[in-house]
Amino acid sequence: xxxxxxxxxxxxxxxxxxxxxxxxxxxxxxxxxxxxxxxxxxxxxxxxxxxxxxxxxxxxxxxxxxxxxxxxxxxxxxxxxxxxxxxxxxxxxxxxxxxxxxxxxxxxxxxxxxxxxxxxxxxxxxxxxxxxxxxxxxxxxxxxxxxxxxxxxxxxxxxxxxxxxxxxxxxxxxxxxxxxxxxxxxxxxxxxxxxxxxxxxxxxxxxxxxxxxxxxxxxxxxxxxxxxxxxxxxxxxxxxxxxxxxxxxxxxxxxxxxxxxxxxxxxxxxxxxxxxxxxxxxxxxxxxxx
Amino acid sequence: xxxxxxxxxxxxxxxxxxxxxxxxxxxxxxxxxxxxxxxxxxxxxxxxxxxxxxxxxxxxxxxxxxxxxxxxxxxxxxxxxxxxxxxxxxxxxxxxxxxxxxxxxxxxxxxxxxxxxxxxxxxxxxxxxxxxxxxxxxxxxxxxxxxxxxxxxxxxxxxxxxxxxxxxxxxxxxxxxxxxxxxxxxxxxxxxxxxxxxxxxxxxxxxxxxxxxxxxxxxxxxxxxxxxxxxxxxxxxxxxxxxxxxxxxxxxxxxxxxxxxxxxxxxxxxxxxxxxxxxxxxxxxxxxxxxxxxxxxxxxxxxxxxxxxxxxxxxxxxxxxxxxxxxxxxxxxxxxxxxxxxxxxxxxxxxxxxxxxxxxxxxxxxxxxxxxxxxxxxxxxxxxxxxxxxxxxxxxxxxxxxxxxxxxxxxxxxxxxxxxxxxxx
Numbered sequence: 001x002x003x004x005x006x007x008x009x010x011x012x013x014x015x016x017x018x019x020x021x022x023x024x025x026x027x028x029x030x031x032x033x034x035x036x037x038x039x040x041x042x043x044x045x046x047x048x049x050x051x052x053x054x055x056x057x058x059x060x061x062x063x064x065x066x067x068x069x070x071x072x073x074x075x076x077x078x079x080x081x082x083x084x085x086x087x088x089x090x091x092x093x094x095x096x097x098x099x100x101x102x103x104x105x106x107x108x109x110x111x112x113x114x115x116x117x118x119x120x121x122x123x124x125x126x127x128x129x130x131x132x133x134x135x136x137x138x139x140x141x142x143x144x145x146x147x148x149x150x151x152x153x154x155x156x157x158x159x160x161x162x163x164x165x166x167x168x169x170x171x172x173x174x175x176x177x178x179x180x181x182x183x184x185x186x187x188x189x190x191x192x193x194x195x196x197x198x199x200x201x202x203x204x205x206x207x208x209x210x211x212x213x214x215x216x217x218x219x220x221x222x223x224x225x226x227x228x229x230x231x232x233x234x235x236x237x238x239x240x241x242x243x244x245x246x247x248x249x250x251x252x253x254x255x256x257x258x259x260x261x262x263x264x265x266x267x268x269x270x271x272x273x274x275x276x277x278x279x280x281x282x283x284x285x286x287x288x289x290x
Numbered sequence: 291x292x293x294x295x296x297x298x299x300x301x302x303x304x305x306x307x308x309x310x311x312x313x314x315x316x317x318x319x320x321x322x323x324x325x326x327x328x329x330x331x332x333x334x335x336x337x338x339x340x341x342x343x344x345x346x347x348x349x350x351x352x353x354x355x356x357x358x359x360x361x362x363x364x365x366x367x368x369x370x371x372x373x374x375x376x377x378x379x380x381x382x383x384x385x386x387x388x389x390x391x392x393x394x395x396x397x398x399x400x401x402x403x404x405x406x407x408x409x410x411x412x413x414x415x416x417x418x419x420x421x422x423x424x425x426x427x428x429x430x431x432x433x434x435x436x437x438x439x440x441x442x443x444x445x446x447x448x449x450x451x452x453x454x455x456x457x458x459x460x461x462x463x464x465x466x467x468x469x470x471x472x473x474x475x476x477x478x479x480x481x482x483x484x485x486x487x488x489x490x491x492x493x494x495x496x497x498x499x500x501x502x503x504x505x506x507x508x509x510x511x512x513x514x515x516x517x518x519x520x521x522x523x524x525x526x527x528x529x530x531x532x533x534x535x536x537x538x539x540x541x542x543x544x545x546x547x548x549x550x551x552x553x554x555x556x557x558x559x560x561x562x563x564x565x566x567x568x569x570x571x572x573x574x575x576x577x578x579x580x581x582x583x584x585x586x587x588x589x590x591x592x593x594x595x596x597x598x599x600x601x602x603x604x605x606x607x608x609x610x611x612x613x614x615x616x617x618x619x620x621x622x623x624x625x626x627x628x629x630x631x632x633x634x635x636x637x638x639x640x641x642x643x644x645x646x647x648x649x650x651x652x653x654x655x656x657x658x659x660x661x662x663x664x665x666x667x668x669x670x671x672x673x674x675x676x677x678x679x680x681x682x683x684x685x686x687x688x689x690x691x692x693x694x695x696x697x698x699x700x701x702x703x704x705x706x707x708x709x710x711x712x713x714x715x
Contacts, residue, residue: 045715047679048377049402066708069687134541135549151487151544153694236487240543240690255374256678259713 035271042264049258059265070266073243076157077273080164080244081225088165089221092172097202099173100180114174116167125234128163153241160242164231168224172217179213180206215285222277226270245270332360332615338385338607339364340372349635350389356631357622360615380404386610387619392426392601393670394513396436398677399605400429406606407433411617415624418643422668426601437603437620438642440632442566443658444494444598444671445582452479452557460583464502464530467586471537474560481537483559485550486693489686492542493672494598495563496689500527501596502588506667509596513676515714519707525699530588532696542693565600566658567638580654584661596667600674601642677713684709 008016042059046052063070095113099106116124131138132149140146149159183206191201229246232238238247245266252263337354341347347366354362365385372379372389379388380399390396399405412434416424419438427436452458456477461467471481486492500509504523511517512524539550539559551571553559562568563585572580584594604623606616622628629641634650640658641648648659662668673681688706692699 049381049404062709062712066705066712068691068705069683132544133549134544135553146541148541148544151541151694153543156544236543237489239489239687240487240694252679252683255682256376258377259679259683262712 038264038267038271041261042268044261044264046260047258048260055261059262063262063265063269069239069243069248072241073245073248073266074269076243077225077228077245079157080161080228081222083161084165084168084221084225085218088168089172089217091165092169092217093176095169095173096176096180099177110173110177114170117170117174119167120230121164121167121228122230122234124163124167125160125231128160128231129235131163132159150235151240156235156241160231160235164224164228168221171220175213175217175220176210179210183209219281222281226274226277245273332618333612334361334363335387335612335615335619336385337362337364337619338372338379338388339366340369340389342366342368342372345636349632352635353623353628353631354619356628357619359618359622360612362619380607380609384607384609386612386616387604387606390436390603390605391670391674392423392436392438392603393674394676395670395674395678396427396605397429400431400433400435404608405429405435406608406610406613406616408435408437408606408617408620409433411437411620411624415621418624418626418645420644420663422665423601423642426668426670427603436605437624438601439603439623439629440636440639441599441601441642441662442639443662444498444563444565445584445658445661446561446563447554447568447580447582448561449554449557449576449579450581451579452560458560461586463586464588468534468537471534471560475537479557480539480553480559481561482534482539483550483554483562484538484542485545485547486542486690487544487546489682489690490673491547491550491564492689492693493681493685494565495531496527497598497669497672498563498585499531499588500524501598501667501669502585502592502594503527503530504589505592506596506669509669510675513672515677515680515710519703519710524703528692528696528699528703531692532699535696543690565598566640566654569638569654578653582654582657582661584665595665596669597661597665598671599662599665599668600671601668602639603642680710680713684713 041052043054043056044052045055045058095109099110099113103109119127129137129150132140134140134146134148134151137149139149147155150156187205187209188201191205196204227246228244229238229250232242232244233247233250236242238244238251249263249267249270252259252266337350339347339350341350350364354364363385376390376399381404390399396405407429412424412427415437419427423438424434427434427438429435448458456473456479458470458473459466461470474481484491484495497509500512503526504512508517508523512519512521517524539545539553542550547564547568548571550559550562551564551568554562554568555572555576566582569577569580584597587593604620606613606620610616624643626641626643626645626647629643629646630650633639633641633646633655637652637655640651640655640662648656651659669675672685676685684706688702692702
């Protein structure tokens, strides 16, 4: 078979062209095209009207050196990722493990934890305002504090991340719960018979079998952290301590501001960060398959 | 960035729209509502409107109904979406006539050749407007591009009953204002209501302090990027503001203007620097208790000769298909009778025409008209007097950072100046 050259019939060719061609056109048209256009525009000073003027790396210099919201946005995106990955996700796993033990009323807990997931993050943003507002918020009136949770730029990112995590925990919990149900009980039994403690059984036996689920959860967490936008936009349009890269892109490009070149430069930075994660993830996957 | 109205829900919509890339199809997503009319000899005139709130929308429909020389069709688009997409809108397939703002915001687009020169219309309607209104309708080339329709002044609002109870008097100078604020603090009232969560209300305070200290001409030239932000005069504005900070309602960055207005209505705060739309937050019964005074004098050289009073009106797009009909419609908008219809339906605004009948005004509207007629210079508000990109991406974050750290003036001004140089190049 190996020596024989494969021949394609006209029909095969047609199928190939349609099957592959459409995918390539769509891929280039909606993914690579705009991405490359953004990179190109990021080197210009285009306002959306009038001529496009090449300014080289000027936009990058301006945003790194003279645009204060940029660094707080980078910091916030990193914080967001760290918080979801190190606090919210493990907590979701913890909840899943507890619920998997068939506690009394576990259905109730399960629903309660999952409820926020059906809300859009923008709605979570509105709920967060009802809770955190310094004048009429639930938190201040219950505790008697008078903290400006959303207005103080040194704390608002933390309370907003708690609100975002509220939703993320439920999401992660459900995925892990499904994974845990699929773990063969015989494995746990075998571990118990071999004298493993609960903790050992979980970390040495159950958790490693959850590997495929872990990968999915990791990807979801990274995506959630990089695309975060709606919750801060709903709260204060992503300003004053709640800057995120996605918000800065929108603020500069979509708004009346029309600093398309400058906004594209921020978008390119966001792209570079995303590509970093995606490349690491993919290379990891391919290495293991080999 | 022109949110004079309660629009947190709009922000959400806008965010959603932005996420899905919807704004690009602005022209197609409005709702067409043909206004009934007999149809005159000038064909059809189309109107692109940002009057998406109920009252302004009904107002426009009513006013247009009175126009008989041509058939009209109104395309209403969400207020903020309209604004955010104005660039693309005017270069795409705009309607003949569109709603817009006076001043630099208008000049910016006129300069790009996106609006039609209507100096001939002004020869007819000129007598109905004061010079200040005409100036705000004039492009940098000296021609007119805009017809003013309505406006509202910014001032210091207070509740008469609270002031009478405590025997407070309207301050005429900064020292009197400070003394009054101290007295209020003694009476356990927060002197000045303040909110800047939305980013723009603090601009009103900056504007008025700058105009009182340095005069209208300096203010406008600063807005146009011709003055340095590190100028000692600008520094003095922030210094003065910092001096007043102790009288401002704390935690302003977490509060919306609506909440601050509520605190004024509930007599927790003594006064509030805002536009006349503050009345929206007052229950019907309390509206008569609302009064205002113009921000007190600081520099005797300028007295109280300038105020912020943003003007809304109409322009003709360069791509208009029916310019004759559009001009006739603008003349209709300029008529006092049209504007009277509007001020009656919408008590938060005043008629721009000096011929308008003010006898139907509420007490507050009357006082507003009086205030504006006394002003020599009318500014349009920071985000309308400067480049939109400068206002939204530089001034909003900068003023918010000043509000949270009023002592960091030096580095803040240096940063504004650097960013200004990148934008005004």
